Amino acid sequence: MILVTGGAGFIGANFVLDWLAAGDEPVLNLDALTYAGNLENLASLRGDARHVFVQGDICDRALVARLLAEHRPRAIVHFAAESHVDRSIHGPGAFVRTNVEGTFTLLEAARAYWSVLTGAEQEDFRFLHVSTDEVYGTLGADDPPFTETTPYAPNSPYSASKAASDHLVRAWHHTYGLPVLTTNCSNNYGPYQFPEKLIPLVIANALAGKPLPIYGDGLNVRDWLYVGDHCAAIREVLARGRLGETYNVGGWNEMPNLEIVRTICALLDEARPDPAGPYERLITYVTDRPGHDRRYAIDARKIERELGWRPAETFATGIRRTVAWYLANQDWVAHVHSGAYREWITANYAGRGAPA
Ligand code: NAD
Numbered sequence: 001m002i003l004v005t006g007g008a009g010f011i012g013a014n015f016v017l018d019w020l021a022a023g024d025e026p027v028l029n030l031d032a033l034t035y036a037g038n039l040e041n042l043a044s045l046r047g048d049a050r051h052v053f054v055q056g057d058i059c060d061r062a063l064v065a066r067l068l069a070e071h072r073p074r075a076i077v078h079f080a081a082e083s084h085v086d087r088s089i090h091g092p093g094a095f096v097r098t099n100v101e102g103t104f105t106l107l108e109a110a111r112a113y114w115s116v117l118t119g120a121e122q123e124d125f126r127f128l129h130v131s132t133d134e135v136y137g138t139l140g141a142d143d144p145p146f147t148e149t150t151p152y153a154p155n156s157p158y159s160a161s162k163a164a165s166d167h168l169v170r171a172w173h174h175t176y177g178l179p180v181l182t183t184n185c186s187n188n189y190g191p192y193q194f195p196e197k198l199i200p201l202v203i204a205n206a207l208a209g210k211p212l213p214i215y216g217d218g219l220n221v222r223d224w225l226y227v228g229d230h231c232a233a234i235r236e237v238l239a240r241g242r243l244g245e246t247y248n249v250g251g252w253n254e255m256p257n258l259e260i261v262r263t264i265c266a267l268l269d270e271a272r273p274d275p276a277g278p279y280e281r282l283i284t285y286v287t288d289r290p291g292h293d294r295r296y297a298i299d300a301r302k303i304e305r306e307l308g309w310r311p312a313e314t315f316a317t318g319i320r321r322t323v324a325w326y327l328a329n330q331d332w333v334a335h336v337h338s339g340a341y342r343e344w345i346t347a348n349y350a351g352r353g354a355p356a
């Protein structure tokens with residue numbers, strides 16, 4: 001069994017679904033079900049004994065210790081976090097609590113658990129920390145992409161809290177020998193992403209005829225990776241990554257935000273033409289995000305060279321799949337907007353244990 005934290009969120013849920021589609025090793029899923037946690041993402045696992053869900057907080061040391069002792073996972077894959085930059089600007093406290101204190105709590109519980117394992121169980125144990133490229137700060141137009149040795153220079157409360165968590169993970173390896181691995185990935189997109197992030201927000205707003213907000217001049221650049229490719233990278237790092245190492249994960253796919261939004265509009269024009277006119281008419285420039293990082297870019301050669309990982313999707317194929325998914329799953333978006341996904345949780349899960 002593996003313990004996944006944050007497995008009801010966007011990437012965590014995709015990871016759990018992919019993991020159980022690829023094999024039979026069970027998943028213990030610990031998630032606090034904040035606004036970003038949505039068990040409807042895991043509806044297809046209802047009644048599947050391989051998925052054990054526990055609603056709980058990674059800051060709850062006693063709970064984490066009990067889960068480790070009871071379920072004896074061979075690895076922890078740590079996704080749980082506050083993940084949205086704009087929210088971190090308005091309320092940084094939750095980011096420090098979950099991302100810093102929560103990671104610290106998990107590391108301490110993992111260290112206590114791991115230190116009393118013996119033989120192969122101890123040797124094989126892994127703590128994989130899922131992190132972000134935002135810890136490296138911002139790039140100028142001509143700077144080379146981030147490598148694993150780029151100095152940390154986080155600029156938002158979110159990225160600062162993730163940077164702090166990365167440092168804790170590193171220190172627990174160097175000081176205590178905890179067998180850790182860290183991945184630093186670029187912007188993910190795909191099914192089940194909460195519609196506060198750029199891509200699902202633009203799809204949902206366009207279909208609702210609402211403005212498509214572009215921060216600043218729309219020329220900030222991100223590297224985009226399809227979520228399934230990120231999940232595959234995490235599986236590779238877990239299986240064969242070198243202990244104590246960090247791996248950058250990215251799609252070699254830098255694009256300005258405006259181009260992303262125009263691409264989505266064009267796909268929607270094709271799939272669901274709006275009688276009122278092309279969706280681009282809804283593009284609206286709004287006040288920029290404070291401290292908005294100009295450019296992120298990932299040099300993913302280390303994971304490619306060492307582990308043979310490569311993204312399966314190009315942006316053209318991944319964004320087409322993603323737009324198709326949101327069109328086919330408008331109920332999912334509607335439930336998020338109406339808050340009905342919270343009721344779905346109460347109706348379908350008894351708070352703890354396997355889905356009913
Ligand atoms: P998300 O916001 O969609 O999901 C986060 C999940 O963590 C939710 O299910 C939430 O309920 C849970 N959670 C939050 N606080 C918790 C707590 N205290 N205890 C237990 N569970 C808690 O996030 P995401 O986009 O899926 O990101 C997952 C991880 O990947 C994060 O660590 C994030 O920093 C990292 N990451 C995200 C991206 C991206 O583009 N989304 C890119 C690189 C790295």
Ligand code: DAU
Binds near residue numbers: 083133198
């Ligand atoms: O780089 C990895 C990071 O990517 C992850 O660590 C974060 O968890 C994830 O949220 C994401 O951060 P970003 O801030 O890059 O993602 P977001 O979708 O919020 O914004 C993407 C870009 O689009 C960014 O330059 C801001 C811009 N934007 C965003 C929104 C929500 C807009 O122009 N308009 C918007 O309405």
